[in-house]
Amino acid sequence: MDLTWSEADKAFRAEARSWLQANVPQPALPSGDTAEGFALHLEWEHRLYEDRWSVVSWPERYGGRDASLWQWVIFEEEYYRAGAPQRVTQNGIFLLAPTLFEFGTPEQQDRLLPRMAAAQDLWCQGWSEPGAGSDLAGISSRAAKVDGGWMLNGQKTWTTRGAFCTHLFGLFRSDPEAERHRGLTYLLVPLDAAGVTVRGFGRLDGDEGFAEVFFDDVFVSDEAVLGGVGEGWRVAMATTGSERGLTLRSPGRFTAAVDRLVELYRQHSGHAVPGARDRVVQAWIDAEAYRLFTLGTVTAIAEGHSPGAESSLNKIWWSEMDVRLHEAALELLGGEAELDGPWMRGFEFSLSGPIYAGTNEVQRNIAAERVLGLPRK
């Protein structure tokens, strides 16, 4: 075991820290889940891109820095420590991009990745449907083969920031005869295509962070297929690994949140709620456990192992710890907790964690069946 950073990693951290210090907007931007806030976040994304901080772990030719996974962890720590804005581009750069790197043709990679890094194309995820949530294989939106491409019909929903994005990556049923996981195709769809209708709607916190997307005879070309016709399930599962596991929820996010919780406790310690200190300490330990667990995951990936069903454990842990952390904060705030401030906003957002990216009930099934080997039926 060796938990010392190399000189190169230290230099990378120093460079990231000083750039963030000089550039993070003050005061903090309004929520990126409204039209006005999204526009401000987009300016921030362009600023990140200009100085090559938007996709640090990508190859340089696509706008990244070829940073190692360790440096990605460092960047995320510094990013959240600096109180930098939420990443409104995250569904593209953290969910679609890993899939493009694995399954995309060189033409697709060259065409799509630079525009994604530069926040010119803004991607949302089109998986869930009114009739297919946790049971994702039950989707019914269709892609019918036509000359030179595909004709899309159907509806997606719960599409995060769909009303503000320019493109959608989604799963469509390309073989109506095939059942469940078979006969699905992963397609990349411009949202300005004829026949696409996007309707934004409010999340629990009231922001228009959700959208439903309707497809009425929408034509996309053959180049829109990612990873092969009928291969959609396999291709999509590569992305869920990212979503549940490492990339979407870096430890830096939670260690920074716990630092704010500890600060809140200090401010309120004069009239502390009984038991509050224990909860604050537990939150600190939980975030520390997540940070250390991640160091183990990164070590394994760096040595050529690929994280499998273990990513379900990860998702259960960070999402439930995030809820507990915010509950502890609200308890400290007492009568002020109900104010529509950052802690209440954070609490509302934390409640989505155990639901999205596969509910934690589904994750527990996966952990029990694929890690422990319990029988499916």
Added chain:
Amino acid sequence: MRFAPDPDQNALRDGLRSLLDKRCDPAVVRAAWDPDGGASLRSLWGELAEMGVVGLLVPESDGGSGLDWETAALVLEEAGRAALPLPLLETMGIALPALIGAGDPAGVVAGVLAGEVIVAVSFDGGLAPGATLADAAVVVGDDVTFYGPGEFSVTPAQSVDGSRRLGRITPSAPGTPLGALEPGQLFDLGALGAAAELLGLGAHMLEMTVAYVKGRQQYGVPIGSFQAVKHHLADVLVGLEFARPVVAYAAYSQAQGLPDARRAVSAAKAMAGDATTFAARQCLQCHGAMGYTDEYDLQLWMKRAWALAATYGGAAWHRDRVGTEMGI
């Protein structure tokens, strides 16, 4: 950066696991409950000494293995997995570092390394695990004192886990003062070692229970196919998998002498204690009445888990100390 055991650490752990698989099966653990039983435990202790496990933390120049707490934590996790009914933590992890730190003033280290002398440890007049097996004792109070054979008596105490061989140590001679390590440092070594053992106990209970629910049929299907059972055991797995890196980090911090060692050890003991007592409860539940018997082996691990979760500071005590170390 590398947060994983090194190959030679894994090799030692695997070697110990295979020794304990052969020499410390549940029948051995059960036999250790007999207050007069001891001969077979002695020979097992001798094998551990021969393997270099007892002297793991003793420098090579003093005849030991010259390893550190990173490896000691892995070794103690294996001891927990096997529910080893011997005071390995106390002799290897507390007494020998105290004796070596003081320069072996009683001239006993060679005998301990040879497996001839088992050393129990008691803190503040409290219960000492392995006391009824021990040949010598380290008593930690305001000072740290070593008592050799004939310099103390033992009053046996009945633990819920009879294989703990608990007793209270009463000195009958002045003993030999051991200066170097502070009482608080020795206590922290106990907490760290107990955290590692707890992880192993929890992992074994989970393995036993997974095997049981795969085989046990009710309503015509294995009970492990029921979602309620799956979720109980998934929760156990999550708890243990997230306690493990916290224990590994505490061992690293202790080995490196980092300034956050005390906070890290307390976080580890709190996490491992909570995760393993939770594991014990869920595993008992998933076994149904089968687990609630003396004859079924789950109880051997479960009772050890209760004992170790409480000793060297319970979870709430350690969280309180984490808070103090955080400055809140």
